Amino acid sequence: MTDGGNSVSGGSQRDVVQAGTIGEVHFHGDSAAGPAPSGTGHQLPVENPVFENRDAQTEQVLRELRERAEAVRPEHPSVITVSGISGIGKTALVVHLAHRLKDRFRAMYLDLDEWRTAGSLDHEPLLKHLLHWLGVRDGGPSAEYRHLVGQYREKTQGARLALVLDHVRSADEIRSLLPVSAEAVVLVASQERLSGLSPQVALELALEPLSQEHGEAVLRKLSDGRRPGESAQTLVPLARLCAGFPVALHAAGELLVTYPTRRMERLVADLTKDLHEKGLTVVEAVWNASYGSLAAPAARLYRLLPYHPGYDITLEAAAALLGTGLDDAEDALDGLVNAGLLAMSPRPGRRRMHSLLHAHALRCATRHGDPAETEEGARRLLVWYRRQAERADRAIQTKRMREADTVAGLPYAPDVAFADAVRARAWLDAERMALYGLVAVARDLGEDTHAWSLCEPLWKHYEDHRNHEAAARAFGIGRDCAQRDGSPRAARGLIRMRCQLAQALWSTGRAVDADAADAETRQAVLSAESVVPGEKLHASALEFRGKYLDRRGQRDEAAAYFRRSRDIHRVIENPYGVLLQTFLLGRTLRAAGRLSEARAELEEARRQAEEQSHLRMMGRTAAELARTHRELGRTGQAIISYEDALTHEQARGSAYDQIDLHAELAVLAAETGDTETAERHRARARELRVETGVESSASSESSASEES
Template identity: 75%
Template sequence: MAEGGNSVSGGTQHGLVQASRIGEVNQYFHFGGQDDTDPGHQLPLDNGVFENRRAQTDRVWRELDERAKSAPLEHPLVVTFTGVSGIGKTALVVHLAHQMKDRFRAAYIDLDEWRTDGSVDHEALLRHLLRWLGVRDGRPSSEYRQLVGQYRGKTQGARLVLALDNVWSADEIRTLLPVSAEAVVLVASQERLSGLESHVTHELALGPLSPEHGSAVLRRLSERVRPDESAQTLVPLARLCDGFPIALQVAGQLLFTYPRRRLERIVADLTADLYEKGLPVVEAVWNAAYATLDPPAARLYRLMPHHPGYDITLDAATALLGTGLDDGEDGLDGLTNAGLLALSPRAGRWRTHSLLRAHAVRCAHRYGDPAETEEGMRRLLLWYRRQAERADRTLGAERMRMAEPVPELPYAPDVPFASAAEAGAWLDTERKALYGLVRIAGDLGEDTHAWSLCEPLWKHYEDHGHHEDAIRAFQTGRDCAQRDGAAQALIRMRCQLAQALWKAGRAADADAETRQAVLSAESVVPGEKLHASALEFRGKYLAWHGRPDEAVPYFQRSRDIHLTIGNPYGVLLQGFLAGRTLRAAGRPAEAEAELEAARRLAVDQDRVRMIGRTAAELARTHRALGRTAEAVAAYEEALVHERARGSVHDQIALHDELAAVTEESGDPEAAGRHRARARELRAEAGIESDHED
């Protein structure tokens, strides 16, 4: 008997079949989808064939009841469920979360959907959770440390149940644990998680289901189309599935898909496959499904595991295949119908379960060849590079670029970008694929593609952070530019890498990269725009490192180059940077002259953001010079522009500074108004205050 008495689990929550009459099975089994019955919950639909893991669920409920009677608690209840892939961990944590919805606010997080090259994207995930907890979309902090603080503040005292799936290590979830002792965290992991001992109340291992329970699952999966089939007649197929819920799910879908096919034939085919190839039982089920695929679907299945993204679109699948949109559609339809692919929670995208990705790799080894994989990845790389370049140009046509853009490709369509917002959203959605493809390009020896793909990633990095991802990608870009003999691209890659390094706290490495970038620029492109850019990055690094007096000459030299080559915005930006850095160096009189000139240029060029930024810096400079009235006027001007831009964090900072300067000037009423407005903005954005009234 399986652990859990007469419990039955129906496997994972992701849909495996979606087309034609098989669409009916999804509605019946509730595979995939989101539970939208209550906007306070974010859960997949509960599995329709789940008949409970009674021992495990009873254990959790007993613990909850005991905690309710206990003295004040210090930590949330954390329960880990362990077992191999396909054993039903996902179904169990989702089922439990659904059962707890009347007591807790519930959410499900699949960490596989938040990984980039093997590491969890904690910044993006924390923003997602903060939005779920009530922070307005787009309002969470841009700083990781502040994000953690916001999350702790939002979970303090909250009654939450958080189901965390596909957890690889304790480090991945330690930051995600709610502060509240009233919260419950349900963790699904293949292995025992060391390092959570101080939090984990129970560790529960899941094993296979008994043949009786397995046949009951198969009976429920097929009863609509095989009403005369009894649970007893399904025992041989259940035994073949060896109690793995994921295998039972696929076998049940085969029964549903082929309602007139003799059960003996299905069992015989799967048994023959098992014994002839000596594969695990679940492998036999998937091999049988693979054998039914048409050529485009089979080839796409072999290629998809090498796609580095969270999930895949029709256009990307078409690029992988390289034989046109019709084959892309046929391939996705064939894989979905065969139960080897699921619709992603994100609209218009498909996703392969991690266990099936591994199976697809084995199929590629057996039935494909290295040339097929390499050709597919080269096509995919070129297609993604083209789309990223198009998105980058939609976001900012003036940005300096070294690479020649990829021309239109005959084998796959372009992604339409109707606006900068759509282009930015695409870059963010595809970031895992894009960062991963830089590494893949380097592995393939496609040096030009590697550093060229780093260029459109720059704007995304500036907007979203992801420092470690950027460091890995930009290091690859630097090395590939060097191998490629692309001297100008190498300078640019060193600059991009340096900023990611110093923002990650790696000062020595950033120092070396900016030094070398300036030396190379002086040799390769003296007096040109790239030389000015290298000087700017060196100045930014020195300013960040607390050496403002050393930084100022770099901004001034960069400005001189921009002035010589006739780049007005470059002159404006470097003047602003020089003024800001002079103020930080304690040289406010010099800063004022620089900033006044920069402000005039910003107005002349109608640069709204720079008008606001220069006004704010002038306000701080006036304050440093003791000119309170001028400082207040400049702060008010800066606020007008930041309101127009909708920059909440900048508005909060300006109100805080205005409160301080008006109080210093003897106007407590004005100071109170500014503090009140700062509190309102923080409340609207869900930001915890660092200030005490």
């Protein structure tokens, strides 16, 4: 079996090419270090004509071999291992590399699956085949295994060979196949990462899916000339569906060629159905076999992983999903990685499941799991994430209004360590997909209390990252679940959910969402006056109503709500509440053009923030005071306040607020003729936009060019 569709094209794996050169790879070692073995020339599959974008891996291998050739003479052959799940393009890469090396090495390709009987490798006929290639005629070697090994070692001594070993299952099965020559190169393709070959292994490569761009390029090559007049843009949804998986791209290419006039929408629908219901015939059996070889905990974790709503998963979260402790979770994750069913994530310490394997895992869950197993795993995961989110929230801000009870420690998974607020914020952001997704999971499990309670700590992430759409969806679920909950605690939580939802809604900028925010804030105030009159939650509802009115430009009405809220905070002796309402009042007065009043309120807010050592409010008040100074024409004071704000946002680790401040400082510097400072702030803003994913490096370079 080839490794997906991206391996051999235009002939079978038994097709060979005879000795030839491509003149692209040059080594500086001793060219006469060893004899070229007698016998036939290269025996390689025809290279795939649509091989796409493994340039980085190819360059790594060639660089390693160049450096090795220039170094002290090695004692053993160079072994390059390529691992990855079935269908990811391992065969294509090792064949490509062999073709690149054949001007300096005699190259041979062996698919070990062709030499197996009942799953075990038949070494004797395989060694005879290799010896025949090396010039030993039939009948020459003894049929005894030890004599074959001896003959092979003798014939490979000092020989310049490039041996490709495909579909390797373990290090043990290829030890006797490794040439003894230090001048030889062995390219090993294996679904699992091999252990036990040290010190021969010179380089280990783990293949990831192709990018969207290169997936589209594969489809263009496969369909070249078959769909005339069609825009390349129409291939985008098909490439996205294939998710960079070469075997899926080739399956899609077959559809494009087979049905050249069929509508793209139908092709996408047909392939979607095949991928999710049946899988890909060429690799489904391999994936099933890999699943069947798993230990029980690893198999159970594989069935449960599709129900984790995040981008990737940590060891601690896997322990929560599995429910049997950290050691079992670690063993299960290692088993899945070794089986090629799970890959290391680009983010350190995390593992990620490819989208096509995600569908396979769901099929395994249907065939081999049961609904109770899935529900229990999802519930454990939900409770663990809620506890971590609450702990992160408290690490960021110890004292703030919270209505939900806290979750106690859990026996089946450890807590995440939050050394400080910066790390807590980083965790919330890294886990945002899982956290927002779990709100919906809680609703679907009928866990209404968990749903609205999880929304509370998500507020801090929303404040920092302004992900309005995701927050509106989650907080809407939180509101509905708090309504259904019906408990006294949930009645208070409902007021909080309405306020959180309202801000996410009015921030989208859509008129229909603004109308919904109007209704939510009105109802929040009415409920607060009935359920919690004169309490902090009542003051909070008034605050959100004021913020909504400020957003609508009704600033005098907004100021009245902020003053009412501040009065309640003064009565209940809540200094932070007084600080926040003073800040909001000053900001609203500035927007209303009442600059002298605004300056007085904001200077008082800045004093209170410093008195309370509240880092976030020190930054916010300084930034708003800077804008007020600027509008009053006090440029020097504005710059001082902007830099004050920037210092505090850097200390908090809030990149998004830093972007705004650098942009405003750039404008102010440009207005004063300080072009050097202006460019420095613009450059830093661009860097932060790239770091936070607000824009790509390419678009950042484009915007830099436009600014210039």
